[in-house]
Amino acid sequence: MRILAAADLHYSLPQFDWVGENVGRFDLLVLAGDLLDLGSPVDLDVQELVVRRYLQKFSAERMVVASSGNHDIGEPERAGERVALWLERMKGDAILPDYSCFEKDGVVISVCPWWDGPTSKEQTEARLEEDARKEKRVWLWLHHFPPQGTGVAWTGKADGGDAQVREWIGKYQPDFVFSGHIHHAPFYAKGAWGSQIGKTWIFNAGRQPGGEPTRIVLDLEARRAEWISAEGIEELDVSAAN
Numbered sequence: 001m002r003i004l005a006a007a008d009l010h011y012s013l014p015q016f017d018w019v020g021e022n023v024g025r026f027d028l029l030v031l032a033g034d035l036l037d038l039g040s041p042v043d044l045d046v047q048e049l050v051v052r053r054y055l056q057k058f059s060a061e062r063m064v065v066a067s068s069g070n071h072d073i074g075e076p077e078r079a080g081e082r083v084a085l086w087l088e089r090m091k092g093d094a095i096l097p098d099y100s101c102f103e104k105d106g107v108v109i110s111v112c113p114w115w116d117g118p119t120s121k122e123q124t125e126a127r128l129e130e131d132a133r134k135e136k137r138v139w140l141w142l143h144h145f146p147p148q149g150t151g152v153a154w155t156g157k158a159d160g161g162d163a164q165v166r167e168w169i170g171k172y173q174p175d176f177v178f179s180g181h182i183h184h185a186p187f188y189a190k191g192a193w194g195s196q197i198g199k200t201w202i203f204n205a206g207r208q209p210g211g212e213p214t215r216i217v218l219d220l221e222a223r224r225a226e227w228i229s230a231e232g233i234e235e236l237d238v239s240a241a242n
Helices: 013-025 044-059 117-131 161-172
Strands: 002-006 028-032 062-066 076-078 101-104 107-111 138-142 174-179 196-199 200-204 215-219 226-231 232-237
Touching: 013 044, 028 138, 028 174, 044 062, 062 107, 062 138, 062 161, 101 117, 107 200, 117 138, 138 226, 161 174, 161 196, 174 226
Parallel strands: 002 028, 028 062, 107 138, 138 174, 174 200
Antiparallel strands: 002 215, 101 107, 196 200, 215 226, 226 232
16 A cells, blocks of 8 residues: 655645645555635635535545644634644544545555543544454554654654553554654754654655655555755665564
């Protein structure tokens, strides 16, 4: 299985177009949050409509697994917490959003939301608890916020990662985590696009301007990961843990 992964597209329509033109070259599309852009002059309702149409177009060719980021959650909807209802409502045979689980050929993918409070946090851990019990050969998570203490969370000045995500990784030990949120982490000398916590590889493709998104291609059979950006292509052997 070859997975195309990106995050932080932030309503960049040329980059969404690029994904649509290339998604057919891969077995699965993974989008790890911040599909919308709170800083855009385009109304969020319009952004949601446009991005939904893109996701539907992508899903006509390949399965789409998409989690929310902090730009994707709206007004308080559930237990007084903000959620990405527009994304959750897209759940179907070919689109798996927040709180969903992808299962195929021994590969399990847990889709974690950008949780806004204790209720969505508990629901996220319930998803992980359930998926931890499943038989699988590869376990992969989507979680927009990268874990604390890793190069993929380096802001250029400080560690911008999340302590709870690191705790979950230590507890459940998935094989891979796709994150985002810290846009320039892969471009800093102290940053990274791929980091390890024990056996777990955490990825953050980062963000760049222009018509092509920064992206990661993960080949589960070859156990190779590639990071493609304007700076070129870098590779990691992800067959071994620390």
